Amino acid sequence: MSGAASEEPSGSGRRRAFWLSGRGLVSSIPYLWLLLFFLLPFAIVLKISLAEPIIAQPPFTPLFGPDGSLQATIDNFLFLLEDSLYIVAYLNSLKIAGISTLLCLLIGYPMAYGIARSPRAIRNILLLLVILPFWTSFLLRVYAWMGILRNNGLINNLLMWLGVIDQPIQMMNSDFAIYIGITYSYLPFMILPLYAALERLSPDLVEAAEDLGCRPWKAFLTITLPLSVPGIIAGSLLVFIPAVGEFVIPSLLGGPDSLMIGRVLWDEFFGNRDWPVASAVAIALLLVLVIPIMLFQRMNLRREGA
Amino acid sequence: MNSTATAAPRTSTSMTKWRKPDEVPFLRLEGVVKRFGDFAAVDGVSLDIYRKELFCLLGGSGCGKTTLLRMLAGFEQPTAGRIYLDGADITEAPPYERPINMMFQSYALFPHMSVESNVAFGLKQDGVARVEIRRRVAEALELVQLGPLAKRRPHQLSGGQRQRVALARCLVKRPKLLLLDEPLAALDKKLREHTQFELMNIQEEVGITFIVVTHDQEEAMSLSTRIAVMDRGQIAQVGTPTEIYEYPKSRFTANFIGSINFFDGKVARSEEGELTVTVPDLGRDLHVRSTRQLAIGSDVSVAVRPEKIVISRDPLDLPNSVRGKVRDLGYLGSVSVYRVELENGALIKVSAANTRHSAEREVDWDDEVYLGWRATSAVVLTE
Amino acid sequence: MRRRNWFLFSALCFGFAFLYGPILSLIVYSFNESRLVTVWSGFSTRWYGELFRDPQIIDAALLSLRIAAVNATFAVALGTLAGLAVARFGRFRGRTLFTGMIAAPLVMPEVITGLSLLLLFVTLEAAVGWPSGRGVTTITIAHITFSMAYVAVIVQSRLSTMDASVEEAALDLGARPWKVFLVITLPIIAPALVAGWLLAFTLSLDDLVIASFVSGPGASTLPMVVFSKVRLGVSPDVNALATIIVGVVTLAVIVSGWLMIRSERRRERDVQAALADRS
Numbered sequence: 001m002s003g004a005a006s007e008e009p010s011g012s013g014r015r016r017a018f019w020l021s022g023r024g025l026v027s028s029i030p031y032l033w034l035l036l037f038f039l040l041p042f043a044i045v046l047k048i049s050l051a052e053p054i055i056a057q058p059p060f061t062p063l064f065g066p067d068g069s070l071q072a073t074i075d076n077f078l079f080l081l082e083d084s085l086y087i088v089a090y091l092n093s094l095k096i097a098g099i100s101t102l103l104c105l106l107i108g109y110p111m112a113y114g115i116a117r118s119p120r121a122i123r124n125i126l127l128l129l130v131i132l133p134f135w136t137s138f139l140l141r142v143y144a145w146m147g148i149l150r151n152n153g154l155i156n157n158l159l160m161w162l163g164v165i166d167q168p169i170q171m172m173n174s175d176f177a178i179y180i181g182i183t184y185s186y187l188p189f190m191i192l193p194l195y196a197a198l199e200r201l202s203p204d205l206v207e208a209a210e211d212l213g214c215r216p217w218k219a220f221l222t223i224t225l226p227l228s229v230p231g232i233i234a235g236s237l238l239v240f241i242p243a244v245g246e247f248v249i250p251s252l253l254g255g256p257d258s259l260m261i262g263r264v265l266w267d268e269f270f271g272n273r274d275w276p277v278a279s280a281v282a283i284a285l286l287l288v289l290v291i292p293i294m295l296f297q298r299m300n301l302r303r304e305g306a
Numbered sequence: 307m308n309s310t311a312t313a314a315p316r317t318s319t320s321m322t323k324w325r326k327p328d329e330v331p332f333l334r335l336e337g338v339v340k341r342f343g344d345f346a347a348v349d350g351v352s353l354d355i356y357r358k359e360l361f362c363l364l365g366g367s368g369c370g371k372t373t374l375l376r377m378l379a380g381f382e383q384p385t386a387g388r389i390y391l392d393g394a395d396i397t398e399a400p401p402y403e404r405p406i407n408m409m410f411q412s413y414a415l416f417p418h419m420s421v422e423s424n425v426a427f428g429l430k431q432d433g434v435a436r437v438e439i440r441r442r443v444a445e446a447l448e449l450v451q452l453g454p455l456a457k458r459r460p461h462q463l464s465g466g467q468r469q470r471v472a473l474a475r476c477l478v479k480r481p482k483l484l485l486l487d488e489p490l491a492a493l494d495k496k497l498r499e500h501t502q503f504e505l506m507n508i509q510e511e512v513g514i515t516f517i518v519v520t521h522d523q524e525e526a527m528s529l530s531t532r533i534a535v536m537d538r539g540q541i542a543q544v545g546t547p548t549e550i551y552e553y554p555k556s557r558f559t560a561n562f563i564g565s566i567n568f569f570d571g572k573v574a575r576s577e578e579g580e581l582t583v584t585v586p587d588l589g590r591d592l593h594v595r596s597t598r599q600l601a602i603g604s605d606v607s608v609a610v611r612p613e614k615i616v617i618s619r620d621p622l623d624l625p626n627s628v629r630g631k632v633r634d635l636g637y638l639g640s641v642s643v644y645r646v647e648l649e650n651g652a653l654i655k656v657s658a659a660n661t662r663h664s665a666e667r668e669v670d671w672d673d674e675v676y677l678g679w680r681a682t683s684a685v686v687l688t689e
Numbered sequence: 690m691r692r693r694n695w696f697l698f699s700a701l702c703f704g705f706a707f708l709y710g711p712i713l714s715l716i717v718y719s720f721n722e723s724r725l726v727t728v729w730s731g732f733s734t735r736w737y738g739e740l741f742r743d744p745q746i747i748d749a750a751l752l753s754l755r756i757a758a759v760n761a762t763f764a765v766a767l768g769t770l771a772g773l774a775v776a777r778f779g780r781f782r783g784r785t786l787f788t789g790m791i792a793a794p795l796v797m798p799e800v801i802t803g804l805s806l807l808l809l810f811v812t813l814e815a816a817v818g819w820p821s822g823r824g825v826t827t828i829t830i831a832h833i834t835f836s837m838a839y840v841a842v843i844v845q846s847r848l849s850t851m852d853a854s855v856e857e858a859a860l861d862l863g864a865r866p867w868k869v870f871l872v873i874t875l876p877i878i879a880p881a882l883v884a885g886w887l888l889a890f891t892l893s894l895d896d897l898v899i900a901s902f903v904s905g906p907g908a909s910t911l912p913m914v915v916f917s918k919v920r921l922g923v924s925p926d927v928n929a930l931a932t933i934i935v936g937v938v939t940l941a942v943i944v945s946g947w948l949m950i951r952s953e954r955r956r957e958r959d960v961q962a963a964l965a966d967r968s
Contacts, residue, residue: 018781022866027778027787030771030837034790037834041805044812058811107707110700117697126701128942133708135938137895139912140931143919144711147718150923153727154714187708238796245798247898252919262800262898269804269902279808282801293796300792381857401860414858418876431863462959479862 042286049076049279060275076280086281089259090288096175096260097243100182104190104239105232107183112194112231113224116201127195134188142181142252149177149253173255181249186242190235197231198224230299237296241289261285332357332515333378333483338387340373347373349539351387355532360509360516362526365536366562371519374536375485378517379408392482402431407476408485411492413468415460421447421471422456428479446478449508466497473505477512486518490525502528523563527551535559551611556689560609567615567654568687569608573600581686583608587650593625593681600686607687612657614683617644617675619668624678630654632673637664644669646677712935719928726923736929743926745914753911756825757893760832764889765882767833768840773870775841776848794838803902806831810903823905831903832896836889843888847881848874 018024050072051060061071080086115126133141148154151168159165171177201224209219247262254260261281269278331354340348348370355361363371376382378389380401389397396404407428416424425446429439447453450470460468469489476484489505490498506529509516520526526533527547535542535550535558543550543559554560557568569592571585576599583592583606592608600606616622633653634645637660644656656677662668669675719737723730740746771791775784794802810820810827820826855877859869875882897912904913918924 018778019783023774023778024781026770027774027781030767030774030841031783031787031790033767033834033837034771034787037806037809037830038790038794041802041809044808045801045805048808058815107704110697111704114697114701114704118701125946128946129705130708132938132942133712135891135942136712136935137912137915137931139895139897139915139919140715140927140934141711143915143923143927143931144715146919147727147923147928148711148714150727152725157727184707184711187704241796242798245800247800248916262798265800265804266898275808278804282804285798285801289798293793296796297789297792301788379857379861381860401857402863402865406861408858408861410854410858412852412854414852414854416855416859416873427859427864428862431868458963459959461956462963464963467963475858475862 045279045282048276049283050074051276051279053274053276058275059273076276077284079277080280080284085259086261086264086284089261089264090284092259093244093246093261094288096178096182096258097240097246100179100186100243101190101236101240103179103183104187105236108187108190108194108235109232112191112198115191115195116198117203127192130188130191138185139248141185142249145177145181145184146172146252149180172253173258175254175258177253178250178258178260181253182239182243182246185249186239189238193234193238194228194231197228197234201227233295234299237292237299241292241296244289245285329356331355332359332392333517334390335374336388336390338374338377338389339385340370340377340382341385346539348377348384351536351539351541353534353541353544355515355517357515358509358513359531360506360518360529362530362533363517363519363536364521364523364526364533364562366521368538369536370539371536372487375408375487375517375519378483379406379485380404405482406485407479407481407483408487409469409472409476409489411487411489413460413472415468415471415475417460420457420459421452421463424460424471425475425478428475432479442478443474446474449477449511450474465492466501469493469501473508477508477514480512481514484514484516486516488520489518490520490522498525505529527563535562537562553685554609554687557607557609557687558689560685560687565612565655565657567610567612569610569652571606571608573602573604573606576600576602580681581606583686588628588652589649590628592684594684594686595681596686598686600688604688608684609687610679610684612643612655614679615654615656616678617646617656617658617669618678619673619675622676622678625681626684627676627678628654629674629676632669632671632675635669635671642667644675646675648677712931715928715931716935719925719932721925721928724925726925726928736925737933740926740929740933745909746911746926746930749909749911749914752825752908753894756829756832756910757890759829760836760893761886761889763829763833764836764840765886768837768885768889769844769882771837771841772844772848773874776845777853791838791841794835795842797835799896799898800902802835803831803899806834806899807902823903824908827903827905828900828908828910831899832889832893835899836892839888839892840882840885843881843885844878847878851877 019028047063048060051063052071052073052075053059054061063071111130115123115130118126146153149171150156151170151172153172155171156165156168160168205223205227206219209223210216214222244260245262245265246260247266250258250260250263251266254263265278265281265285268274268281333353333355335351335353338348338351339346351370351374363374365371373382377384380396380399380403384397387397388395391404391406396406416427419427422443425443426439429442434442443456444453447456450473452467452470452474455463455467460471463471469492486505490501493501502525505516518526518529530547532544532546533550534544537558542562543555545553550559551563554563554566560566560568569583569585569588571583571588571592573581574584574591575582579595579597581594581596581598581600583594585592585608594608610626616624621627628648630646630648632644633647636643640660641657642660644658646654646656648654654677660667718726718729720732720734721727721729722733722735771787774781775788775791778784806827807823810823814820814822820830851874856869856873859873860866864872895912896910897916900910901913901916904910915927915930919927
């Protein structure tokens with residue numbers, strides 16, 4: 001299982017024998033699980049996205065009709081393209097996820113940098129403090145913002161008490177609230193990869209630049225920032241990809257016109273009971289995200305090889 | 307470039323001290339090749355190693371010595387070739403079935419086990435009785451002088467102590483062959499010298515065949531009974547330290563161990579075991595004692611070690627003598643190293659013991675000097 | 690360096706205030722007498738009492754804990770095997786797909802995972818009769834699937850930073866590969882496994898979307914119950930619940946942090962002692 005015989009002589013002959021060996025047996029257990037419960041479901045979603053909704057259990061037409069003919073239709077996908085609701089929702093999701101990622105970056109980068117530059121003893125404590133909110137409930141943390149942003153919530157009450165305003169500002173049920181919600185919830189996912197990348201940078205580099213006459217800000221822009229790009233990309237992918245499909249935050253903090261595709265999928269499924277369309281939405285969402293996901297996968301592979 | 311144990315021009319009595327001349331080799335490698343893709347890390351190595359040898363694989367990084375060692379241990383499979391140990395073909399045997407043990411460069415002690423458990427591990431795998439294990443572990447720890455530290459964990463030990471645990475862990479299994487991967491690399495100078503002698507003593511005491519991989523020539527020269535110098539996956543030369551040093555067979559080997567000076571020329575005369583070589587821009591012939599039969603006119607290099615050259619302000623009565631000027635002087639305490647520029651512009655390295663106080667030094671910077679050496683002090687190389 | 694300090698320092702302060710402000714507000718308002726949550730009317734612990742008297746929440750909490758524990762255990766088992774395969778078994782046929790399937794759940798939007806798993810269960814039920822109806826089993830299976838990906842990443846990372854020559858040494862001394870794994874590798878990576886278990890536990894406990902998709906009648910997890918409550922607006926007993934959770938997590942983190950610091954100090958002392966006595 002461990003160690004011995006790493007590089008086999010070239011040829012797929014040896015590699016084919018892998019799955020018959022002890023190692024193959026060990027690998028097959030998680031492999032089969034993932035094939036069955038992760039990969040196969042996507043195939044099924046695809047299949048159902050090509051079906052029609054019917055009043056039955058399950059509520060969609062089977063792939064092969066009673067006479068054995070293939071029953072597949074792309075009506076659902078056409079429907080997505082026709083009804084502007086969906087396109088708007090997709091674009092809106094990309095926009096919101098993009099802006100939130102940027103906000104996470106703006107807040108998270110200085111934090112990550114600050115932690116990386118702080119004395120060793122405190123560093124672990126600070127990291128722990130960053131991760132701690134992650135261990136408490138995601139749902140409850142979003143809920144916390146409900147209490148802060150609503151019309152008689154914390155902020156409005158404070159501002160009115162201070163006399164700054166005399167009418168509550170509408171903050172809830174808006175895109176603004178969603179931005180705050182996503183940035184808040186995903187911030188740790190941005191900070192950690194950024195920290196990892198920045199921590200690896202030797203402080204000697206910046207000191208050498210300054211020694212050669214570079215001002216601190218310039219040193220940051222020309223030395224530190226470019227070298228931290230892998231961390232920026234990793235953190236951004238970790239925030240952006242799941243944020244596009246977010247459901248909880250838009251549904252609790254968003255308004256009726258802040259449409260995000262996660263909510264649309266949920267409503268199609270639970271509200272309209274239209275499984276084929278929901279599947280089509282999911283497939284379309286996957287297609288939109290396939291490039292970032294493959295980027296993420298490539299980053300992981302490269303990191304492994306390094 | 308495969309070579310098995312060769313005899314030097316003079317019969318080496320050093321080898322017969324510990325083995326009989328007609329003894330069967332204990333470990334035999336036949337045409338062992340290891341390829342990673344297109345790259346051949348080990349490119350056709352054949353070697354015979356005898357019982358109780360302390361054999362060294364010596365070479366720079368990338369020469370293939372570590373890959374070879376790992377094939378002996380069983381962590382890599384040869385792409386071609388066979389390996390025989392004590393008559394048995396072990397080429398395809400997995401590491402846990404070989405009567406071979408390896409001492410890793412990082413020591414690889416099990417961090418979650420005590421010194422005792424570490425040393426006992428191998429015996430437990432063999433199913434040895436618990437009472438017997440206790441006895442042999444105590445014995446092994448005594449051998450490496452770590453008895454009182456038996457209950458400690460690896461992180462509670464110093465580097466030298468950890469190494470001794472690693473050694474004990476191997477020896478307790480009484481393997482037929484013990485492999486050591488750069489055993490002295492991680493130690494500081496003082497400890498290195500001490501450990502060198504300890505290793506040699508232990509090896510003599512337990513009588514196990516050792517194979518040591520190292521890049522450090524001094525280590526190889528002082529530890530081993532025989533050395534194999536490796537270069538780019540192949541064996542350049544095998545021999546005792548004396549043979550390798552005094553009778554290198556190629557420029558590579560000559561250059562690799564210690565320092566050496568080369569004079570390139572052509573064979574002018576060959577008679578009665580002495581060669582006369584004409585070196586074009588030197589203006590004189592060099593005389594070398596050699597049993598080699600070389601055709602007149604063949605290209606050769608005459609190789610002379612720095613310590614074999616006599617340096618003096620006065621003319622020398624030696625078969626080989628040249629004139630030059632001292633360009634550089636390095637004072638190393640016990641020895642001085644000179645760089646002398648000859649009439650033809652070549653820079654020759656000469657080293658001489660400082661037999662006098664430095665204030666009474668005979669030869670100094672920019673002195674005109676004579677260099678000389680005997681006919682027996684040089685070697686003729688054709689590769 | 691001193692010039693940059695004030696900027697970074699204030700960035701950190703702001704950042705942490707941002708991170709912890711909302712959590713603090715949750716806690717503070719949980720002690721608010723008023724039902725209006727954010728309009729302070731006095732100190733009270735009545736909501737904690739109401740929380741414990743609410744059978745819906747208690748049942749949901751117990752169910753969630755059960756599912757989380759089962760999920761974490763299986764996720765660690767599967768994830769360890771997966772991490773091992775990726776870190777130690779070299780290049781084998783299907784490895785790229787394998788690594789892809791392990792990495793993808795980490796970023797995949799939950800609505801997609803939830804929907805696809807539900808559709809799988811429905812199709813399976815129609816085809817082979819299992820699973821009959823959705824509930825605890827399907828939720829657990831779904832959770833295991835994404836949890837194991839996290840565990841696999843943790844295990845893989847730990848295995849690649851560990852000194853693999855220890856495993857080779859064990860092989861060299863006569864132990865077979867499976868034994869090396871059990872006796873040498875596992876004890877060394879054990880802390881990573883514990884971290885993985887805790888992570889999988891937390892992820893399961895916290896999951897709303899996937900559980901909503903694959904759940905069935907009678908199987909309401911804690912997040913599902915909380916979500917249906919807060920959709921309608923803020924509710925003070927939820928604040929109480931949040932405070933309890935934050936309290937438990939903080940306590941756990943402090944305890945584990947203290948334990949780690951203590952063992953670190955002991956190690957330091959041992960290493961110093963070893964260096965001092967160079968016998």
